[in-house]
Amino acid sequence: MENINSKISYIKATDSPISSDVVFIKTDDTTWIFDVGSVNEPIEQIQKIEGKKNIVLSHFHPDHVSNIFKVSCDNLYVGNNTAKYITHGTVINEPTTIGAVEILPIVNCHAKGSLILKFEDYAFLGDALYASFKMKKKCYNVQLVQKEIEFLNKLDVKYICLSHDRSFVREKQTAISVLEKIYAQRQGNNPLVFVN
Numbered sequence: 001m002e003n004i005n006s007k008i009s010y011i012k013a014t015d016s017p018i019s020s021d022v023v024f025i026k027t028d029d030t031t032w033i034f035d036v037g038s039v040n041e042p043i044e045q046i047q048k049i050e051g052k053k054n055i056v057l058s059h060f061h062p063d064h065v066s067n068i069f070k071v072s073c074d075n076l077y078v079g080n081n082t083a084k085y086i087t088h089g090t091v092i093n094e095p096t097t098i099g100a101v102e103i104l105p106i107v108n109c110h111a112k113g114s115l116i117l118k119f120e121d122y123a124f125l126g127d128a129l130y131a132s133f134k135m136k137k138k139c140y141n142v143q144l145v146q147k148e149i150e151f152l153n154k155l156d157v158k159y160i161c162l163s164h165d166r167s168f169v170r171e172k173q174t175a176i177s178v179l180e181k182i183y184a185q186r187q188g189n190n191p192l193v194f195v196n
Contacts, residue, residue, distance in 0.1 A: 001045065002168075004169060007026050007119075007120075008023065008119070009023075009024050010023045010161075010168065011037065013037075013063075014039055017039060018038070018063045019038040019039040020035045020061075020064040022034070022035050022036060022037045023124050024045070024049075025117075027101070028099075028100070029051070030054055030074075030099060031051065031052070031053045031054075032054050032055075032119070033049075033054070034055075034056050034117045034124045035056075035057060035064045035126060036055060036057070036065060036066070036071060037064070037067055038062055038064075038066035042067055042071075043070050043071055046067075046071045047071065054074055054075040054077065055073045055075070055076050056076075056077045056115060056117050057078050057089070058114055058116065058117075058124070059081070059110070059112075059113065059115070059127065060079075060082040060084070060086070060111060061127070064126060064127070064163070065082065075090065076089035076090065077089060077090050077096075077103055078091055078092070078115070079091070079093075079105060079113030079115045080113045081112040081113025081114075082113055082115075083113075092104075092105060092115055093105060102117070102119075103115055103116070104116050106128050106151060107144055107151065108128040108129070108148050109130070109131055109132045109139070109144050109145065109148075110127045110128060110131065110132055111127065114127075120157075121158040121159055122157055122158075122159045122160075122161060123161065123172070124161045125160055125162055125163075125175075126162075126163050127162070127164065128148070129148075129162055129178060129179060130164075134194075138194065138196070139192045140182050140183075140193045141191060141192060142190070145182055145183045145193070149176060149179050149180060152176050152179070153176060157172055158171065158172060159171060159172060160175040162175065
């Protein structure tokens with residue numbers, strides 16, 4: 001478990017087996033958990049939590065959600081596409097504030113129906129900055145990248161946290177600049193930018 005500050009900690013992502021970062025946010029009356037991973041350590045930590053606990057799943061990929069069937073919570077929040085796979089939870093389709101946190105849908109290339117969690121100066125994005133795959137190659141949809149850049153520029157936070165990234169916490173503008181470089185590679189009317 002790594003501490004970001006006195007309220008926020010996380011379990012680092014793993015590569016083998018692949019499992020997402022799992023974030024724990026302690027507010028006055030609730031522990032918020034962003035993603036649940038796919039390995040045992042998050043299950044153990046979630047089960048230890050006393051009091052109210054709410055879970056937000058960023059998107060439906062197994063490395064972020066597999067443990068959801070092995071833990072309990074008071075409230076589960078999912079995006080519309082994740083709901084198709086999880087089949088329970090409250091679907092979030094628009095920005096929603098609950099106590100000290102805000103849950104927001106985010107347009108991105110990686111997974112439809114993704115959610116982010118905003119708390120104080122931090123936005124937890126899961127895999128929302130990452131590419132999708134077409135013909136076994138990483139690619140970004142130009143229109144979605146443009147919308148995501150606009151969304152992130154308006155987001156009132158100092159830091160963005162990306163799952164699977166060695167630099168889990170980074171300044172917002174640093175993260176946006178990655179997308180801007182990808183967007184700058186667009187060519188003519190091609191709707192996709194392929195990256196290595």
